[in-house]
Amino acid sequence: MPDNIQQQIRKAGLDGWLLADFQGSNPIARQLLRHPDALLTRRWFWWIPARGQAVVLVHQIEAGQFRGFEGKVETYITWQELRRQLAALLANCDRIAMEYSPLGQVPYISRVDAGTLELVRQTGVEVVSSADLVQLVEARWGQLGLDLHCDAARLVMQAKDEAFLYLGEALADGRKITEYDVQRFLEDRLDALELVTDGAPIVAVNQNSADPHYLPTARSHQPIGADDFVLLDVWAKRDLPEAIYADITWVAYAGAVVPERYRRVFEVVR
Structure with a gap:
């Protein structure tokens, strides 16, 4: 992942950035992962905390797609396990960023479906838009x-x-x-x-x-x-x-x- 992601997360006053994807629904996540062509047919999440090790939560049958990932790879099999592990990742968080735009104002950034937002918010965290983070770490020209x-x-x-x-x-x-x-x-x-x-x-x-x-x-x-x-x-x-x-x-x-x-x-x- 780009070196300055965690620095920008801290500057934004966030506990972390949660990227979620299902069958290419979030091209921002795949682009940041530098693995846009990975064969992923199940839901996967990428948790980037403000400090510490990044974690990918992926279905067990697709863990091999993350060989060489700079961080920890956790796997799930059932949807119940997915929910438990996602809640554990966010247990000590208050505010996190996701690919969400309030009122759909910036559709380019609105990549997370309403159901996934509900699932994440059930853990007790506040979800804010990752638009500024995306601009800072991915959309600037070199x-x-x-x-x-x-x-x-x-x-x-x-x-x-x-x-x-x-x-x-x-x-x-x-x-x-x-x-x-x-x-x-x-x-x-x-x-x-x-x-x-x-x-x-x-x-x-x-x-x-x-x-x-x-x-x-x-x-x-x-x-x-x-x-x-x-x-x-x-x-x-x-x-x-x-x-x-x-x-x-x-x-x-x-x-x-x-x-x-x-x-x-x-x-x-x-």
Whole structure:
């Protein structure tokens, strides 16, 4: 686990941090554990006290997934044992953090189900949100993350420039071109630049640009012609665990002079 977790727990005035997961329901727990691909089909808990040894509470048949864990591994078989051992872990605690957000205000952090919260609160502890802890120990960028982000941004901008050039040349030559053609071009360029993404770039013409989730497909797309308004939304990163996405949105006018109404809207938006 990251070295500064317990220090941050103490600074927050907490007795500890309890991470709970069931079949990947809490990606924050798996990410902090540095074992995101562990084969875990039963509930498991990771208790990080403000001081002392961390403890993982896991079903007996899956204890082997925690070989090399920096701390103590405790196992359970029945749900009754799970409850007893969880209560024992929290016996001397008053306030602990979990992946919970009051009123669901920050859904990215709301990873613990209501029933598990009830189970933990039955032990007598007060549960507060781990949002600040997650931000401090996991969501801050280091120098490597910054460097990879800037590198991705440079390459994504390059792909965007090449896509607009590709579109402009097609229009100048009088060739037919569609949103889908430009999207495919962008995908090929991102691949050539050794970037990965979790979704195809958005290429949207005219009214389609008003839909933030519009996506051209092989079956559904619009042609791009002279005097059209074109939007490109591209996001990608290096294929590395530490990599951070670069995400850009650019617009262009397929003509010699941008109409005044487009200029006015652009000035407002930017």
